[in-house]
Amino acid sequence: MTAPNGRQADATGGDTVSAVVRQWQAVHPGLDTGPMEIIGRVNRCAALLQQAEDAPLRRAGLSRPEFDLLGALRRTGHELTPGDLARETFSSGAAVTKRLKQLTERGLVERRGDTRDRRVAHVRLTDAGREIVDGILPEQLAYETAVLSVLDPHRQGELAGLLGELLGQLEGRLGALRA
Amino acid sequence: MTAPNGRQADATGGDTVSAVVRQWQAVHPGLDTGPMEIIGRVNRCAALLQQAEDAPLRRAGLSRPEFDLLGALRRTGHELTPGDLARETFSSGAAVTKRLKQLTERGLVERRGDTRDRRVAHVRLTDAGREIVDGILPEQLAYETAVLSVLDPHRQGELAGLLGELLGQLEGRLGALRA
DNA sequence: CCGATATCGTTTACGGGTAAAACACCTGTT
DNA sequence: AACAGGTGTTTTACCCGTAAACGATATCGG
Numbered sequence: 001m002t003a004p005n006g007r008q009a010d011a012t013g014g015d016t017v018s019a020v021v022r023q024w025q026a027v028h029p030g031l032d033t034g035p036m037e038i039i040g041r042v043n044r045c046a047a048l049l050q051q052a053e054d055a056p057l058r059r060a061g062l063s064r065p066e067f068d069l070l071g072a073l074r075r076t077g078h079e080l081t082p083g084d085l086a087r088e089t090f091s092s093g094a095a096v097t098k099r100l101k102q103l104t105e106r107g108l109v110e111r112r113g114d115t116r117d118r119r120v121a122h123v124r125l126t127d128a129g130r131e132i133v134d135g136i137l138p139e140q141l142a143y144e145t146a147v148l149s150v151l152d153p154h155r156q157g158e159l160a161g162l163l164g165e166l167l168g169q170l171e172g173r174l175g176a177l178r179a
Numbered sequence: 180m181t182a183p184n185g186r187q188a189d190a191t192g193g194d195t196v197s198a199v200v201r202q203w204q205a206v207h208p209g210l211d212t213g214p215m216e217i218i219g220r221v222n223r224c225a226a227l228l229q230q231a232e233d234a235p236l237r238r239a240g241l242s243r244p245e246f247d248l249l250g251a252l253r254r255t256g257h258e259l260t261p262g263d264l265a266r267e268t269f270s271s272g273a274a275v276t277k278r279l280k281q282l283t284e285r286g287l288v289e290r291r292g293d294t295r296d297r298r299v300a301h302v303r304l305t306d307a308g309r310e311i312v313d314g315i316l317p318e319q320l321a322y323e324t325a326v327l328s329v330l331d332p333h334r335q336g337e338l339a340g341l342l343g344e345l346l347g348q349l350e351g352r353l354g355a356l357r358a
Numbered sequence: 359c360c361g362a363t364a365t366c367g368t369t370t371a372c373g374g375g376t377a378a379a380a381c382a383c384c385t386g387t388t
Numbered sequence: 389a390a391c392a393g394g395t396g397t398t399t400t401a402c403c404c405g406t407a408a409a410c411g412a413t414a415t416c417g418g
Contacts, residue, residue: 015350020254046222
């Protein structure tokens, strides 16, 4: 335990990532472990938050990728093609095909062929699909609010802002980086 | 397209998450979308950063879960059992078994049985395994540093601090939350 | 009008993860 | 000693995602 004070309220010493960083420092002293403190934590937060987020979904028998797909249809408000859905949910076309098959069987979405271009399909929510999204979403958000309440509102705002800045840059420029 | 992009330099309006939030607000006005601005961004950042992180690994023919396993052995400095590795890498025992099989075949780790308790195995890095970790890690960190340099150092520090605080709380208390 | 090329969506083969069962072994109790 | 129950690891069956190949259709140039 490197943490100096009896209180464990030390800003960044109480998580697993800082323990990992300390281990690396012991093995490779002087290594610039700065990036780990952000990337490691982002990954770990994502894992934990997803796990928490999934609880409300399982009750509805939906996986998160499925819910993402339904959510994309709900929030855009209009029909989307499978390709649109792939872009909107950041997943591959093949994955969308599979999910659509299951969601169609469950009666949550419907498909119709385009009249002009017979390659493309249009997908829309059924009434049942819209209801399930509208039922889960508030529950989901309430749960998320509870989980995040471990940070006071001011810090939540700061965190959201910094993440937004980072994300904006990453989304804009990541394609430009080549190893 | 809701994004009015003559210029996209607005603090938190330039990422996909804020676009999604605007869509939800249009459909469900007044919904508290606050949590999305953190959780959505954490998830998306994790996805993009991982994708970036994987590039240096692929050159060595390793997946990130495999590298995590090797890294756990390297940074602890001593042998670990499969169970230890599972805990250390936040994955299931079955997954560890599979990875160990492959890494052993590639000659990056070795196993030996415990002399006292013949259920347990002890895993250690081979010389080749240690070399591959020590070769990749600085490269990995340099790459991460480059990716993160879109944020100035001060903000990187703030972000790391806030994430550490959140993560510390989540790791401490998430088990206690029940849906 | 016809062939080359691009695009959309699906299918296929496969790798990797998981939960649950199975297995091997230890430990405490009687 | 024997058995019940617990623990460490592996195996099994299965689900899901992906990359790459594939059909079907559209579009463009000649």
